[in-house]
Amino acid sequence: MKYFAFMRVFKWIPVLILPVWIFFAKISPASAQTLSLSISPPLLEVMIKPGKSITQVYKLTNNGETTIITARIAELGVKGIEEDPTFQLENWIGLVSSDTTFGKPFLLERGKTKEFILKINPPESVEEKDYYRVLLFTTKPNPPSDNSQSQIAQTLGSPLLITTTKTGLLNKNVEIVTFDVPKIIDSFGPLQATIAVSNTGSTYTRPVGTITLKGLIGRGTFEISPRIIMAGQKRNLTTEISSSNDPNSPTIDISGIYFGPYTLTVDFTLDQGTITLSQTKKFYALPWKLLLVLFVIILFVVVVRTRRRKVSKK
Amino acid sequence: MKKALVIVFAMVIMSFSVSGSFAQDMSSESFRIQGGNFNMTSGNKASENFNLADVVGQVAAQIFASKGYIINAGFLNAAGGELFGFSVAPSVLDFGSLSPNIPVEGKLTLTVNIGNVSGYTVSVIENNPLKTLVEAQIPDTSCNSDSPCSPIQAGMWTGTGRAGFGYHMEGKTVTKDFKDETAFRPFAATIRNERPALIMQSKAKKVADVAHMTVKVLIDQNQPVGQYKNILHFTALLGL
Incomplete structure (x- = not known):
């Protein structure tokens, strides 16, 4: 009797254990030793008249361990974050907050989100130009222990691209400075082409357009990645079929079989405006490697036969 | 009755294990608010009669003329309500007790959610080489003599003959110089006024990319005894 009573209870134990196990399994031990931040928005672009003011709400979420974080703004250059010790942030960019300022550490607990209100209010006298800055949130490493170790710190950044202008009429200008396509390619590919542009205007812009390949065999249109080109920056155009994730890789890298004459046309506007750039290059595809091998083989055969005839005559 | 109670109990427990979700957007028939900004549109829309991108461009000009600013004036406000996240686990690499000619490795997992x-970039820099309080240092690796390396170019580092401190990366978006498991780099160092070294980059959208960093320490018999420490600083930035 006791046995059957025990079994009546025992059969429910897995039903009880399973959800409890699931509940505790959700608490991953990794999250207790993980630095994990997320930010929204990840990019802010502002065009503003001197004397005007705007605010933007940022949300910083801590998805990892509770940590101490410091916010600051640094200069953003074509190579990335510029850690210039002489850099002084413009006094018209700041946080609107009673409890957080740039450079003042704050605690952000695991799973919590903190909002920051960034205010941008350039004075009437501000120089009209682009200001490239980046809002950075940096974690403080955990206190060291008594072992040899590397402590980990993390910074998450959100670029600020600010254009101050009284009129809204911006000097946008881009030149195509490189358009490298081999005049002759092998028919068995790949086709590699590099197209680089230089921003010679006074404000940042994005190329919006396509690169089109036309020929006897094959035709394709590829969208140009609308990556930002800062004023004074030169960079390669990239497309969906650039060879790798490296932004400096060739613009076009397509394997395939080619034959005959081709044209490669780059065609884009600056942002959604009316300034258009277009350039076309021609090239030819021939199976020259195969022809070369065949030529060598034929030559070899001819030479061998000629020598055999001479030997047989003698 | 007992069965019902057990099932209810199980459901209550399971409900507490479900993560909450956080709304990013508020919307109505008239407008959509993202991240504290008022956005007029997102994405590229077209019809037979007009390309909405052009209409937005004209509207944007009108807004600027009347209000004096445009927020997210770039490419159709694409970044407005988006998230960008970066994780590093664990938050400390413990090398334990170091013994001569025995390499010690620690592993980090880097995750980018975009x-x-x-696109994005991830870079890394150390504050200084591993060192003790009395300034004894473990040098950053220079890799094998026939395959030198630098903070921006990996080289082969094998065997136990060359002491040093360096790292190897694996993942589909890591830089191409990490060709195989023997490819290591020394860390760029703030103390040497070096720039952070690029380790991950991508131009893709809507991805969750994972990479693994293997950090190796190797000392020789001349290395002073002590606790060697430094800070590895990772920076993730939206790719422009």
């Missing part, structure tokens, strides 16, 4: 905005 929304509908194109």
Whole structure:
């Protein structure tokens, strides 16, 4: 009797254990030793008249361990974050907050989100130009222990691209400075082409357009990645079929079989405006490697036969 | 009755294990607010009669003329409500007790989560080489003599003959110089006024990319005894 009573209870134990196990399994031990931040928005672009003011709400979420974080703004250059010790942030960019300022550490607990209100209010006298800055949130490493170790710190950044202008009429200008396509390619590919542009205007812009390949065999249109080109920056155009994730890789890298004459046309506007750039290059595809091998083989055969005839005559 | 109670209990427990979700957007028939900004549109829309991108461009000009600013004036406000996240686990690499000619390795997992905005970069720098309080240092690796390396170019580092401190990366978006498991780099160092070294980059949208860093320490018999420490600083930035 006791046995059957025990079994009546025992059969429910897995039903009880399973959800409890699931509940505790959700608490991953990794999250207790993980630095994990997320930010929204990840990019802010502002065009503003001197004397005007705007605010933007940022949300910083801590998805990892509770940590101490410091916010600051640094200069953003074509190579990335510029850690210039002489850099002084413009006094018209700041946080609107009673409890957080740039450079003042704050605690952000695991799973919590903190909002920051960034205010941008350039004075009437501000120089009209682009200001490239980046809002950075940096974690403080955990206190060291008594072992040899590397402590980990993390910074998450959100670029600020600010254009101050009284009129809204911006000097946008881009030149195509490189358009490298081999005049002759092998028919068995790949086709590699590099197209680089230089921003010679006074404000940042994005190329919006396509690169089109036309020929006897094959035709394709590829969208140009609308990556930002800062004023004074030169960079390669990239497309969906650039060879790798490296932004400096060739613009076009397509394997395939080619034959005959081709044209490669780059065609884009600056942002959604009316300034258009277009350039076309021609090239030819021939199976020259195969022809070369065949030529060598034929030559070899001819030479061998000629020598055999001479030997047989003698 | 007992069965019902057990099932209810199980459901209550399971409900507490479900993560909450956080709304990013508020919307109504008239407008959509993202991240504290008022956005007029997102994405590229077209019809037979007009391309909405052009209409937005004209509207944007009108807004600027009347209000004096445009927020997210770039490519159709694509970044407005998006998230960008970066994780490093664990938050400390413990090398334990170091013994001569025995390499010690620690592993980090780096994760990037990105929304509908194109691309990111991740870079790393150390504050200084591993050192003790009395300034004894473990030098950053220079790799094998026939395959030198630098903070921006990996080289082969094998065997136990060359002491040093360096790292190897694996993942589909890591830089191409990490060709195989023997490819290591020394860390760039703030103390040497070096720039952080690029380790991950992508131009893709809406991805969750994972990479693994293997950090190796190797000392020789001349290395002073002590606790060697430094800070590895990772920076993730939206790719422009």
